[in-house]
Amino acid sequence: MKSPACSFLWQNWNMEKKKRMHDILILGGGPSGLSTALHLAKIAPHLTSRILILEKEHYPRLKLCAGGLVVDAEIILERLGLDVREVPHVDADDIRFDFAGKGLTVRVPKRHAIRVIRRDEFDHWLAKKTREAGIEIREGVKVNKIIPDESGVAVETDQGEFRAEIVVGADGSNGITRRCIFPNEPVYTARVLEVITPDYSPANDEIDPGKNINRRDAAFFDFFPVPNNIAGYTWDFPTQVNGTPMRCWGIYDTNLLADQKRPALKEPLAEEMKRHGFELDKYEIKGHPIRWYNPRNNASVPRVLLVGDAVGADPIFGEGISIALGYGALAAREIAESHRRGEFSFAGYKRRLARSGLGQALFARWFITQVIYTFKWKWFQILLWRMLKPIVLLAAWIFVLNWSKRIPQRLSPFTA
Numbered sequence: 172m173k174s175p176a177c178s179f180l181w182q183n184w185n186m187e188k189k190k191r192m193h194d195i196l197i198l199g200g201g202p203s204g205l206s207t208a209l210h211l212a213k214i215a216p217h218l219t220s221r222i223l224i225l226e227k228e229h230y231p232r233l234k235l236c237a238g239g240l241v242v243d244a245e246i247i248l249e250r251l252g253l254d255v256r257e258v259p260h261v262d263a264d265d266i267r268f269d270f271a272g273k274g275l276t277v278r279v280p281k282r283h284a285i286r287v288i289r290r291d292e293f294d295h296w297l298a299k300k301t302r303e304a305g306i307e308i309r310e311g312v313k314v315n316k317i318i319p320d321e322s323g324v325a326v327e328t329d330q331g332e333f334r335a336e337i338v339v340g341a342d343g344s345n346g347i348t349r350r351c352i353f354p355n356e357p358v359y360t361a362r363v364l365e366v367i368t369p370d371y372s373p374a375n376d377e378i379d380p381g382k383n384i385n386r387r388d389a390a391f392f393d394f395f396p397v398p399n400n401i402a403g404y405t406w407d408f409p410t411q412v413n414g415t416p417m418r419c420w421g422i423y424d425t426n427l428l429a430d431q432k433r434p435a436l437k438e439p440l441a442e443e444m445k446r447h448g449f450e451l452d453k454y455e456i457k458g459h460p461i462r463w464y465n466p467r468n469n470a471s472v473p474r475v476l477l478v479g480d481a482v483g484a485d486p487i488f489g490e491g492i493s494i495a496l497g498y499g500a501l502a503a504r505e506i507a508e509s510h511r512r513g514e515f516s517f518a519g520y521k522r523r524l525a526r527s528g529l530g531q532a533l534f535a536r537w538f539i540t541q542v543i544y545t546f547k548w549k550w551f552q553i554l555l556w557r558m559l560k561p562i563v564l565l566a567a568w569i570f571v572l573n574w575s576k577r578i579p580q581r582l583s584p585f586t587a
């Protein structure tokens with residue numbers, strides 16, 4: 172027979188173990204993790220209280236990102252009943268895709284072309300909405316290792332061990348989940364630098380006479396670094412920091428031409444900023460990789476699903492916020508249906524992902540990436556960005572944008 176002290180310890184140990192056993196553990200509280208939770212709460216409300224999100228930082232936390240939201244991000248948020256206008260933002264009326272300062276302009280009738288948020292504010296807001304939906308988020312918990320087995324998944328953190336029936340790896344481009352479940356898989360990552368500067372002063376406010384564009388109100392992408400083996404572009408977005416208008420500059424390189432001779436990544440960025448009156452060296456430069464989508468990237472093992480950058484962002488631009496929100500919608504459906512069946516192999520997740528509107532858009536973007544960055548010659552880039560406007564816009568409209576409307580909103584009738 173157990174002594175009273177022993178049985179007290181035993182009961183406490185059991186309670187502690189029970190407290191740490193969860194049905195669904197989401198690792199990472201960025202857009203993909205929060206979207207997975209919000210979609211689960213929407214399509215399978217009975218699972219809401221069984222979800223726990225572990226986030227290593229405390230909101231509002233810094234996240235290096237230019238914060239450009241495309242229309243698909245807004246559509247997904249609207250469908251969740253969320254109004255992103257509650258987050259401080261700047262709207263750009265025009266987007267310019269240039270080669271060395273000249274190119275094509277995109278303007279969307281009756282709406283902004285791109286909305287720019289700051290990620291500390293956006294993610295904090297989304298986390299608040301997730302909590303309001305009844306989902307628990309524990310901040311300041313860093314996941315160190317995950318070990319799936321037949322009966323569940325052990326999650327080792329700096330705050331002790333958790334156990335879950337299902338784990339969602341939403342921990343971003345450098346995440347630990349993918350490294351634990353696919354330790355030997357090839358990784359396709361872009362290198363990215365970002366700089367925040369003051370806004371254009373009225374004195375150096377530039378207006379493109381032909382297009383009637385005020386630089387302050389527009390977002391710019393310039394592909395001039397491609398012929399020099401930087402398979403990407405520089406960007407210049409309007410933004411705001413604590414309500415003050417600023418500019419966000421950066422450079423993105425998919426690394427597709429990494430085997431060729433390339434200048435240091437900051438050189439083309441410095442050149443572009445100088446063209447517009449800014450000295451790169453006066454500002455703080457920050458860098459972070461983006462893992463991009465390749466059809467070969469795997470997305471699950473039994474009991475563990477990956478979402479967001481952990482699977483892969485858009486390879487053309489490194490655009491990943493809308494994509495992360497979209498992965499969340501698909502993963503939630505996958506989890507809810509697995510729960511109904513009581514079977515957690517997630518064997519068809521990658522296939523269903525590939526067939527979804529998101530998967531098709533990602534495949535198209537991956538294919539376009541192979542063309543526009545490996546056909547790196549200056550004449551091809553000039554032709555593409557300056558002369559083929561109708562073709563480029565049509566391809567973007569059909570293959571790249573508007574995929575969010577093709578994401579199912581409900582569980583399939585066979586499992587409902």
Ligand SMILES: Cc1cc2nc3c(=O)[nH]c(=O)nc-3n(C[C@H](O)[C@H](O)[C@H](O)COP(=O)(O)OP(=O)(O)OC[C@H]3O[C@@H](n4cnc5c(N)ncnc54)[C@H](O)[C@@H]3O)c2cc1C
Pocket residue numbers: 198199200201202203204225226227228234235236237238239240241312313314315341342343344345346347363364365421459460461478479480481484489490491492493495
């Ligand atoms: C410089 C730069 C500019 C960008 N600009 C744009 C843009 O303009 N528009 C756009 O759409 N996309 C942009 N992106 C891409 C975009 O930021 C990502 O695609 C997007 O954040 C992916 O969301 P996610 O939820 O998958 O990952 P993340 O946003 O990275 O979130 C992962 C979360 O997991 C947490 N986490 C990580 N490790 C652990 C751990 N071990 N334990 C617990 N928690 C952990 C992190 O703290 C974080 O909160 C940019 C990226 C970079 C680097």
